[in-house]
Every structure is written in structure tokens, then in C-alpha cells.
Amino acid sequence: FRALGSRRSLVxxxxxxxxxxxDEIARACVRYGGSTDRPHPRPDRRPADDRSAAGTAYDxxxxxxxxGLLPIAAAAVDVVYRRRYGAGTxxxxxxxxxxxxxxTVVLAEAPAGLLYGLFHLVRLGESxxxxxxxxxxxxxxxxxxxxxxxxxxxxxxxxGQVERGYAGGSIFWQDxxxxxxxxxxxxxxxxxxxxxxxxxSVNNVNVHATEARLLTDRLGDVAAIADVLxxxxxxxxLSVSFAAPVMLGGLSSADPLDEAVxxxxxxxxxxxxxxxxxxxxxxxxxDSEGQPGPFGxxxxxxxxxNVLADALSPYGGVVHWRAFVYNHRQDWRDRxxxxxxxxxxxxxxxxxxxxxxxxxxxxxxxxxxxxxEPVSPVIAGMxxxxxxxxxxxxxxxxxxxxxxxxxxxxxxxxxGFGPWGDDxxxxxxxxxxxxxxxxxxxxxxxxxxxxxxxxxxGDDPFWTGHPLAQANLYAFGRLAWDPRLxxxxxxxEWIELTFAASAPNGLGLVRRVLRAIMDxxxxxxERYTAPLGVGFMVHPGDHYGPDxxxxxxxxxxxxxxxxxxxVGVDRTRAxxxxxxxxxxxxxxxxxxxxxxxxxxxxxxxHHVPYGHVLHSGSTVIQHIYDTHxxxxxxxxxxxxxxxxxxxxxxxxxxARVRERLDEQVRCATEWRDQINTYFFRKSxxxxxxxxxxx
Ligand code: GCU
Numbered sequence: 001f002r003a004l005g006s007r008r009s010l011v012x013x014x015x016x017x018x019x020x021x022x023d024e025i026a027r028a029c030v031r032y033g034g035s036t037d038r039p040h041p042r043p044d045r046r047p048a049d050d051r052s053a054a055g056t057a058y059d060x061x062x063x064x065x066x067x068g069l070l071p072i073a074a075a076a077v078d079v080v081y082r083r084r085y086g087a088g089t090x091x092x093x094x095x096x097x098x099x100x101x102x103x104t105v106v107l108a109e110a111p112a113g114l115l116y117g118l119f120h121l122v123r124l125g126e127s128x129x130x131x132x133x134x135x136x137x138x139x140x141x142x143x144x145x146x147x148x149x150x151x152x153x154x155x156x157x158x159x160g161q162v163e164r165g166y167a168g169g170s171i172f173w174q175d176x177x178x179x180x181x182x183x184x185x186x187x188x189x190x191x192x193x194x195x196x197x198x199x200x201s202v203n204n205v206n207v208h209a210t211e212a213r214l215l216t217d218r219l220g221d222v223a224a225i226a227d228v229l230x231x232x233x234x235x236x237x238l239s240v241s242f243a244a245p246v247m248l249g250g251l252s253s254a255d256p257l258d259e260a261v262x263x264x265x266x267x268x269x270x271x272x273x274x275x276x277x278x279x280x281x282x283x284x285x286x287d288s289e290g291q292p293g294p295f296g297x298x299x300x301x302x303x304x305x306n307v308l309a310d311a312l313s314p315y316g317g318v319v320h321w322r323a324f325v326y327n328h329r330q331d332w333r334d335r336x337x338x339x340x341x342x343x344x345x346x347x348x349x350x351x352x353x354x355x356x357x358x359x360x361x362x363x364x365x366x367x368x369x370x371x372x373e374p375v376s377p378v379i380a381g382m383x384x385x386x387x388x389x390x391x392x393x394x395x396x397x398x399x400x401x402x403x404x405x406x407x408x409x410x411x412x413x414x415x416g417f418g419p420w421g422d423d424x425x426x427x428x429x430x431x432x433x434x435x436x437x438x439x440x441x442x443x444x445x446x447x448x449x450x451x452x453x454x455x456x457x458g459d460d461p462f463w464t465g466h467p468l469a470q471a472n473l474y475a476f477g478r479l480a481w482d483p484r485l486x487x488x489x490x491x492x493e494w495i496e497l498t499f500a501a502s503a504p505n506g507l508g509l510v511r512r513v514l515r516a517i518m519d520x521x522x523x524x525x526e527r528y529t530a531p532l533g534v535g536f537m538v539h540p541g542d543h544y545g546p547d548x549x550x551x552x553x554x555x556x557x558x559x560x561x562x563x564x565x566x567v568g569v570d571r572t573r574a575x576x577x578x579x580x581x582x583x584x585x586x587x588x589x590x591x592x593x594x595x596x597x598x599x600x601x602x603x604x605x606h607h608v609p610y611g612h613v614l615h616s617g618s619t620v621i622q623h624i625y626d627t628h629x630x631x632x633x634x635x636x637x638x639x640x641x642x643x644x645x646x647x648x649x650x651x652x653x654x655a656r657v658r659e660r661l662d663e664q665v666r667c668a669t670e671w672r673d674q675i676n677t678y679f680f681r682k683s684x685x686x687x688x689x690x691x692x693x694x
Contacts (some may be wrong), residue, residue, distance in 0.1 A: 001024075001027075001028035001031070001032070001122055002028075002031075002032050002125070002501075003121070003122075003124075003125045003126045003128060003129060004025055004028050004032075004034070004060065004118075004121055004122065005025070005027075005028025005029050005030075005031050005032030005033070005034050006029075006032040006033055006034045007034045007059035007060055007129070008034060008035050008036075008037070008057065008058050008059050008060070009025055009029075009034065009035070009036045009037070009058060009059065009060035009061065009062065010036070010037045010038065010039065010058045010060070010061045010062070010063075010071060011025060011036065011037075011038060011061075011062045011063075011114075012038070012039045012061065012062070012063040012064060012069075012070060012071075012074065013062075013063060013064025013111065013114060014064075015064075015111040016111070016230065016231055017111030017112055017114065017115045017231065017232075017233055018064060018111050018114055019231070020115060020231045020232060021062060021114050021115055021118045022036065022038065024118060025062075025118070037058070039069055039071075057102075057103075058071065058073075058103055059102075059103060059104065059129060060103065060104045060105075060106075060121075060128075060129075061073055061074045061103055061104075061105050061106070062105075062106040062108075062114055062117060062118065063078075063105070063106070063107055063108075063114075064107075064108055064109070064110075064111060064113075064114055065078050065081075065107050065108070065109060066078075066087075071103075072101075073100040073101055073103035073105050074100075074103075074105045074107065076100050076101075077096070077098045077100050077105040077107060077135075078107055080098070080135070081096050081098075081107060081135075081137075084135075085137060087109070088109065089137070089139075090107070090108055090109040090110070090113055090137070090139065091109065091110070091113075091139055092110045092112055092113070092143075093110065093112045093113050093116055093139065093140050093143075093198070093233075094108065094109070094113050094116075094137065094138055094139035094140070095107065095108040095113040095114065095116055095117035095120065095137075095138055096108070096117075096135065096136070096137050096138075097117065097120065097121075097128070097133070097135070097136045097138070098133070098135040098136070099130075099131070099132070099133045102131075104121070104128050104129055104133075106118070106120075106121065111233075112198070112233040115193055115232070115233055116138070116140075116193075116196065116233075116481075117138075119193060119194045119196075120138060122194065122497070123493055123496075123497065125496075125500070138481075138482075140196065140480070140481045140482070141428060141432045141480075141481065141482055141483055141484075142428075142431055142432050142448065142450035142451050142480050142481070142483075143432075143433075143447070143448070143450055144198070144199055144318075144359070144388065144449060144450030144451070144452070145196055145197050145198050145199065145450055145451055145477060145480035145481065146197065146198070146199035146200065146201070146237070146280075146320075146388075146450065146451070146452045146453075147192070147197055147199070147200045147201075147393070147452070147453055147454070147455040147476075148200075148201045148205065148239075148283060148390075148452055148453070148454050148455065149162070149170070149172070149200060149201060149202055149203065149204070149454075149455050149457075150162060150163040150164055150165065150204040150205060150206075150394070150454055150455075151163075151165070151170035151171075151172055151173055151202065151203055151204060152170070152173065152203065152204050152208060152210075152211055153170075153173040153176060153177065153178075153203070153210045153211050153214075153218075154176055154208065154210050154211075156208065158541075159206075161173070162204075162458055163204050163206060164394050164396040164454070164543075165394060165456075165458050166394060166395060166400045166401035166402070166456065166458075166464075166465045166466075166469075167401060167456060167457055167458030167459070167460040167462075167463060167464045167465040167469075168458040168459045168460040168465070169458055169459045170458065170459065171184050171185055171188055171457060171458065171459050172185060172202050172203075172225055174459075176210070177221075178218075178221035178224060178225070182224065182225065182228045184459070185225060185228045185229065186228045186229075186231075186232075188229075188457065189228060189229040189231070189232035189234050190232055191463075191473075192232065192234055192477065193232035193233055193234065194477075194497075195473060195474050195476070195477025195478060196477040196478060196480060196481035197234065197476075197477045197480070198233055198234055198235065199234060199235045199236075199237055199280050200229065200234060200235075200236060200237065200455070201236075201237040201238060201239055201280075201283045201320075202214075202222065202225055202236060202237075202238065203238065203239045204239060205239045205283060205284075205285040205291075205322065206285065206289070206290075206291060207239050207240060207241040207285075207291070209247070211239070212240070212241045212244060212247050212248060213248065214238055215238060215240050215244055215248065215268055215272065216244075216248050216268060216271075219271065219272060219275050219276075220275065222236060222238060222272075222275070222276060222279075223275040223276050226276045226278070226279065230278065235278055235279070235280035236276060236279060236280060237279070237280035237281050237282065237283055237320070238272075238279075238281075238282060238283070239282070239283040239284070239285070240282045240283070240284060240308075241291070241292060242254055242284060242286045242291065242292045242293050242294070242304060243292035244264075244265075244268070245260075245261045245264040245265065248268075249264045249268070251264060253297065254292065254296075254297070255297040255299065256294055256297065256299050256303045256304045256306070256307040257297075257299060257303060257307075261307065262307055262310065262311075265307055265308055265310075265311035266310070266311045268311070269308075269311035269312055269315070269317070273315045273317075279315070279317060280317060280318065281312050281317035281318040281319055281320065281357075282308050282312065282317070282318075282319050282320070283319075283320040283322070283361070284304075284305070284308065284319060284320065284321050284322060285322045285324065286301065286304055286321070286322070286325070287301070287325050288322065288324050288325045288326070288328075289324075289328050290328070293325075300350060300353070301321065301325070301346065301347065301350060302350045302353035302354050304321075305319055305321040305354055305355070305358045305360075306353075306354065306355050306358065308321075309354070309355035309356075309357045309358045310355065312357060313355065313357050316357075317357065318357045318358070318359050319357065319358050319359065320359050320361045320388060320449070320452065321354075321358055321359065321360055321361060322360075322361045322390070323343040323346070323347050323360050323361060323362045323363070323376075323378055324343065324363055324368075324390075325342060325343060325346045325347075326339045326342035326343070326557060327339070327342065327557065328555065328556060328557070329555050330555050330556065330557040331555070332552070332553045332554060332555070332559060335577075336577065337557065337577075338557070338569075338571060338576075338577035338579055339366075339367060339556075339557030339558065340366040340367055340571060340577070340579045340604075341366070341577060341578075341579050341582065342366075343362065343363075343366065343376060343378045344366070344376075344377050344378050344381055344582045347360060347378055347381075347382065347385075348378065348381040348382060348582075350385075351381065351382040351383065351384045351385050352384035352385070354385050354386075356386070358385070358386065359386045359387070359388045359449035359450075360378075360382065360385050360386065360387050360388070360449065361387075361388045361390050361449065361452055362376050362378045362379055362387055362388070362389060362390060363376060363390045364376060364379075364389050364390065364391055364411075364414045364427070365414075366378075366579070367535055367558070368397070368558075369391075369392040369396055369397050369398075370397055370530070370533075370535040370536070371397060371398055371410075371522070371525060371526045371529055371530065371535070372410075372526055372533045372535070372600055372601065372604075373533065373535065373601075373604065374533075374583075374587075374591065374601055374604060374605075375414055375417045375419060375427055377419070377579075377582035377583045377584075377587075379419055379427055379430055380419035380420060380424075380430075380583065380584050381582065381584075386433070386447065386448055386449045387430055387431060387448060387449050388431060388448070388449030388450050388451065388452045389414075389415075389427060389430075389431045389449075389451055389452070390452045390453065390454075391407075391411055391414075391451065391452070391453040391454075391476065392453060392454045393407070393453045393454060393455055393456045393472050393473055393476050394454045394455060394456040395407075395456065395469065395472070396454075396543055397538065397543055398522070398525055399525055399664070399667075400543075400544050401456060401464055401465035401466040401469045401660075402465075402466065402544075402660050402663045402664060402667070403466075403521075403525060403660075403663075403664045403667065403668075404466065404468050404517060404518060404521045404638060404660075404661070404664065405472075405521050405522050405524075405525045406468075406471055406472065406475070406487070406491065406518040406519070406521045406522060407472045407475065407522055408471075408472070408475035408479065408487035408490055408491065409487045409519075409520075409522050409523070410522050411475070411476070411479055411487075412479065412483070412485075412486075412487050414427055415427050415428035415431075415479060415483040416428065416483070416484075419583070419584060419587065420584050420585075421585070421586045421587070424584075426483075428483035428484075430448065431448050431449060431450055431451055432448045432450070432483075433447045433448030434448070450480065451476075451479070451480040451483075453476045455473070456469055456472060456473055457473065461652075462653070462656060466656070466657065466660050467653045467656055467657055468514070468517075468518065468657060470494070470498065471491060471494045471495075471498075471518065474490070474493070474494045474497075475487065475490045475491070475494070478490045478493070487519075488515070488519060491514070491515065491518060491519065492511065492515075495507075495510060495511050495514050495515075496511075499649060502649060502650050503648055503649050503650075506645075506648035506649070509644065509645070509648060510645060510648060510649060513641050513642065513644050513645055516638075516641050517638045517641050517642065520634075521638070524631055524634040524635060524638075525631075526600075526627075526631075527627040527628065527630055527631030527634070528627070528628055528631030528632055528635070528668045528671045528672050528675075529546070529631075529671055529675075530560070530675075531603065531620075531623065531624045531627065531628075531675070532568070532599065532600060532601070532602045532603040532604075532620065532623070532624075533600055533601040533602060533603050533604035533605075534560045534567065534568060534569070534603035534604060535558065535560075535604065536550075536551050536558040536560070537550070537551075537560065537675070538550060538551075540554065544667075545667055545670060545671070546670055546671045546674040546675060547674075548560075548562075548674060548675065548678045549678075560603070561607055562678075562679070562682055563682065564682055564683065564684070565609055565610070565683075566607055566608050566609040566610055566612070566620075567603055567607065567608070567610070567620070567679075567682075568602065568603035568604075568605075568606050568607040568608055569603065569604065569605070569606075569607060570605075570606060570607040571591075571604070571605050571606075572591075572592050572605065572606065573588075573592060574592065576607075579605075580592040580605060591605045592605075594606050594608065594612075598615075599614045599615050599616055599623075602614065602620070603620075608620060610679070610683040610685055611685075621679060621683050621685045622685075622687070622688055624675065624676065624679050625676055625679075625687045625688075625689075625691070625693070628671070628672040628675050628676050629672065629676075629691055631668060631671075631672065632665070632668045632669055632671075632672045635661075635664050635665050635668045636665055638661060638664070639658075639661040639662070639664075639665055642654075642657060642658060642661055643658075673693075673694055676693045676694075677693055677694045680693045
């Protein structure tokens with residue numbers, strides 16, 4: 001904020017979000033000695049030039065247009081904008097940045113645009129005031145950029161307060177109630193707006209008894225949170241139980257086709273909007289891992305989603321209906337059932353049956369947020385449905401915020417993937433609202449379901465447990481705004497924003513060290529954990545650390561099928577579960593053939609002998625050994641790198657990361673030794689380099 005706070009600025013426009021912009025700049029000015037102004041209140045006074053109102057020249061003008069009187073620089077930029085792009089191009093959240101006669105101008109046509117323009121300026125710092133800056137127009141690719149909190153009000157006996165949370169307790173809830181003091185929630189709203197996020201759901205998708213009541217008698221808590229987040233352009237959503245009419249309404253059934261049930265939802269929803277007029281909508285996990293759903297009444301998921309959608313539609317709300325539906329009581333002996341197939345089998349036949357305000361929320365991969373998975377074929381299978389792609393910022397399967405694992409390269413691969421090959425839209429374009437016919441990326445938000453992710457934030461002093469995990473939160477917001485951003489560029493932004501103030505002299509070193517540690521950290525994590533896309537091999541229940549056979553004879557549908565000859569899951573049409581057939585061409589054939597299947601997904605799609613030769617030239621067994629030795633070496637190198645920052649950055653941050661790196665070295669070593677030993681014992685093949693295998 002220094003670049004802004006040390007200058008003279010004018011903010012033109014009215015409304016809550018414009019006030020937020022004004023307050024932000026005013027606060028920065030108090031800190032850095034600049035000044036901020038608002039346009040002269042008398043409409044008859046025509047400013048002669050930018051020096052008019054207070055006799056000062058402005059360095060910066062942020063203006064909501066069309067506005068009555070604009071200072072000359074802003075008016076001139078506005079004219080160019082209209083001529084070049086046409087009024088309305090900026091939409092609800094876009095903004096334009098330009099320089100005119102030594103004034104930096106940000107224009108927006110709606111208040112949220114001004115807010116995002118402000119945070120863009122913060123990212124640019126001094127360079128926003130450079131002499132030559134070409135005009136830039138920014139609009140989000142996704143209209144909905146949402147975080148789901150898996151927070152409970154009560155502390156759950158097994159999952160704790162935040163399910164799969166690795167950053168302490170909830171920032172919303174404490175001791176069985178809403179937190180009295182919501183200051184932290186306000187700060188979170190500010191943080192999220194700076195990342196580009198515009199929606200949050202405030203409770204776990206597994207809705208327990210207490211949390212179900214947020215929809216009814218605890219609605220005041222939701223309203224209080226919404227009040228605090230509203231000034232940052234963030235709408236509140238709620239996870240609801242499909243059985244709410246029974247649990248809360250005392251009805252005998254939650255059958256979506258029952259008139260009394262429809263009325264109950266309509267009535268409950270009306271009351272929600274009376275308390276929270278800009279309420280975003282419902283998130284629903286139905287018929288999934290024990291949650292109630294329409295199957296219980298012999299109805300389809302379209303019937304189920306539509307009853308909630310109808311209740312929300314008069315108010316402009318949406319239902320995020322999750323596609324994570326599979327048989328979680330599978331018999332491991334049954335080789336024909338394939339969990340990877342489930343979402344496609346359940347939902348694709350329903351394409352076209354969902355209301356317009358239903359958003360089908362699809363996990364990016366067919367299994368469950370593993371370190372490596374193919375893209376879910378559901379994303380390519382429902383052209384008549386609004387789809388949201390769900391990512392996991394919380395690191396359930398990627399090191400639980402004890403390991404450094406910068407996830408943007410992974411998300412970027414997913415978002416840039418073309419399910420139809422090079423001829424159709426990418427995953428990002430589908431989420432933004434492109435249909436199969438649209439070959440090109442859309443420039444601006446369509447009416448797709450957008451991007452959703454499970455939040456990694458808790459009441460930890462560093463927000464995310466591991467201080468470097470903040471980069472994942474930031475990257476999620478930035479990629480939801482613009483999926484084409486390079487992960488390294490996003491990381492640079494985050495480093496600059498996070499450390500510029502506390503390490504102004506050492507910023508170059510901080511950047512070098514963090515880039516060396518984080519750029520490739522997802523691939524490093526992949527190297528020392530489950531090999532070649534086979535997934536899981538984690539400790540059951542808490543999902544932390546290695547346990548190769550932990551899930552092998554379980555009911556969860558997550559198997560690797562290793563025996564003395566080979567490993568992997570046969571998902572081919574020729575001899576396996578035919579999951580490959582759920583993809584359109586070319587992928588259905590690329591994945592089907594062991595020759596063309598990419599190495600990193602080989603064991604996801606095929607069961608192969610240990611001696612199978614990869615495209616890399618290595619055998620599967622030697623690849624396993626090599627990557628596991630290399631992965632641990634890389635983590636040890638990360639720890640060494642980190643020591644270079646001792647005394648350069650905040651000692652508290654340094655100590656926390658050091659402690660976690662020690663744990664990462666320990667845990668990665670455990671992974672290496674268990675995986676290597678397991679496969680050596682199964683295969684009997686020694687390491688070609690004679691390294692120690694236990
Ligand atoms: C995973 C996770 C659960 C979560 C579920 C979901 O299975 O382990 O804790 O509830 O995903 O996405 O609903």
C-alpha cells in the first residue's frame with residue numbers, strides 16, 4: 001500500500017464498496033503520508049483541471065463511471081474506454097487502468113470493479129505510477145470464485161472443528177456459537193477480496209445437527225457474518241442438509257416431489273433472504289458419504305437440486321449441488337465397481353434436467369483431490385448444465401500444511417487441460433461458461449459455475465498453519481480471476497505482497513529462495529508419495545503419511561492392486577472398468593492405450609508389470625526407486641535453502657516454517673522408505689543403483 005498511501009488520490013463514486021476503497025486508501029495515507037479526497041459535493045462546480053477541488057493535483061483517480069463530474073484525466077480515459085471497448089464492457093467486476101497526463105486512473109462501471117482495481121494497484125505498487133503504462137482492461141474469467149469452508153460450529157469428535165482443516169479452529173465459530181468478535185472475519189474478507197474471491201460458504205458440506213440450524217433459528221449468525229464480509233464484495237452461502245425439512249421442519253419426509261417439502265424450502269429460503277438480502281445460495285452434498293439425498297426417496301439428483309433451486313430463484317440465489325456421489329461401501333473383492341466412474345454414471349444422464357440456477361460442482365478429478373489424477377470426464381459430459389470445478393486449497397492429500405506443496409502448477413494444468421483435445425474449450429473455459437461449440441477461451445465471465453475450492457484458513461496466527469500455504473489461497477483466487485496466469489508469476493506476486501514490507505532489503509533473496517523452494521514443490525511431493533497417478537497409499541482416516549495397503553482392503557474404492565508382478569488399476573475398455581470410455585476423443589484412446597497413456601497417469605489407467613518401460617526410458621520399478629530417493633533429496637535441499645532466510649524475514653515466520661520443514665523431511669523419508677521397501681518386497685527387483693532399501 002505504500003505506493004498508494006504516499007500519493008494524492010481522489011475516489012469518485014458512492015456505495016458500500018466504494019467506501020471500502022476510500023477507507024483503504026485513507027488508512028494507507030495515514031501510514032505513508034499521502035492524502036485522499038472525494039469530488040466536490042457541489043454539482044454545479046465544474047472542475048477546470050485535476051488541480052481543482054482542493055487545489056492539489058492528483059496522482060491517482062479511482063472513479064465509478066458514469067459519474068457526474070470526473071476530473072479531466074478520468075474523463076479523458078473514460079472517453080477512450082467507451083470508444084475502444086464500448087460502455088458496459090467492464091461489467092460487474094471489471095476495471096480499466098490507464099495513465100493520462102501523469103495521473104493514474106482506475107475506472108469501473110460497478111463498485112466491485114473499483115475494489116478489484118484498488119487491489120490491482122496494490123499488486124503493481126510503484127509501477128502503477130510509471131510514466132509509460134499501456135491501458136489495461138481486467139475482467140474475471142469466472143463470475144463465481146468461491147471458497148467452501150468445511151467448518152463446524154461444534155467440535156466434531158473425529159474430524160475436529162474444521163474437517164480436513166490444518167490451520168487450527170474456525171474463524172467463524174467457537175465454543176458452539178458464532179464468534180463474538182468478527183474482526184478476523186473482516187480481515188479475511190479483505191484478504192479474499194485482494195485475492196479476487198467473491199463468495200464463501202461458512203459451514204461444512206457434511207451438515208451435522210447444530211450446523212443444520214444455521215438455515216433456521218441460527219440464521220442471525222449467518223447474517224452477522226454476511227454483514228462483515230459484504231464491504232469486500234463477498235457473498236455468503238450456506239451448506240444445507242437435504243433432510244432439513246425433516247430435521248428442522250418436523251415433516252415426515254424430504255421427498256423433493258412432495259408439495260409440503262417444496263413449500264418448506266420456499267418458506268425457509270424466504271426467511272433467509274429477509275435476513276441476508278444478498279445471500280448467495282446453498283451448497284449441497286447429497287447421497288454422498290452418508291449424507292441424505294434424493295435417492296432415499298427414489299428421486300433423481302435433478303429432482304433434488306431443482307426443489308432447492310426453485311426456492312432460491314425468486315431471489316437470484318444458486319444451488320451448488322456436488323457431484324461427489326459414489327458407493328462408499330464397496331467390497332474390495334468386487335473388481336467391476338470403479339469409484340472413478342461414479343460421478344459420470346450418476347450425473348451425465350441428467351444433463352439438461354437441472355434448473356438454470358443449479359450449479360453442478362464437480363471435483364476436478366474423478367477420485368478425490370489426489371496429488372495426480374486425470375481431469376474428471378464429467379466436465380466434458382454435461383454441455384447443458386452449469387458446471388463449477390472444485391479444487392482443494394486445504395492440503396488434505398498434499399501434505400496437510402506441514403509439507404510445502406505449492407498447488408498452482410497443478411491447478412494450472414487442470415484448468416488449461418482440453419477435455420476434447422485441442423479443438424474444444426479448456427476446463428477453465430467450461431467453468432467460465434463456454435459450451436462445446438466454443439473453440440476459444442472466453443475473454444470475460446460467461447454464466448458458468450466458476451471455480452470453487454475448499455479453504456485452508458483457520459484461526460492460526462499465520463492463517464494457514466504453514467505460512468507458505470498462504471500462497472495456495474492467493475493462487476486460487478488469482479487463477480479463478482484469470483486461469484491463464486503463470487503459476488510462477490502468481491507466486492512472485494504473493495512473495496512481493498507478503499514480504500515487501502517486512503523484508504524490504506532482502507526481497508531479492510526472499511524471492512530467489514522461495515522460488516527455489518516452491519516452484520516445483522508439488523512435483524517434489526508427487527515424487528516421494530504414491531507413484532504414477534495410482535493415488536492414496538495414505539494412512540486411513542487422517543490421510544497423513546504413508547500406509548501403502550491402508551486402503552487396499554477397505555470399502556472406499558481406492559485400490560492400487562499391487563502384487564508380485566505389477567501394480568495399477570485397469571480402467572480400460574478392453575479389459576478393465578471402461579472408465580476410459582467416459583472421455584471424449586482423443587483422450588478415450590490416449591488413456592486406453594498403454595503406449596500413449598502419459599507416464600504420470602499410467603497406474604491410474606493401467607495395471608502393468610514392474611518391468612514395463614515408461615516413456616522416460618525407465619522401468620516402473622526403477623522409476624519408483626528413483627523418484628523416491630530424489631524427492632527426499634529435494635526436501636532436504638529445501639530445508640537448506642530456507643536457512644538462507646534466517647535473520648532476513650520475520651523470526652516467527654522463519655521458525656514456524658523451519659519446524660514444518662523438519663517434519664516434511666521426516667515424513668518424506670518415511671514415505672520413501674515405506675514405498676521403496678514395499679515394492680522391493682513385492683517385486684524382488686533390486687535398485688539399479690544399489691541404494692539402501694530396507
Ligand atoms: C473427502 C474428505 C472428506 C470430505 C469429502 C467431500 O472424502 O476426506 O472429509 O467430506 O471429501 O468432499 O465431501
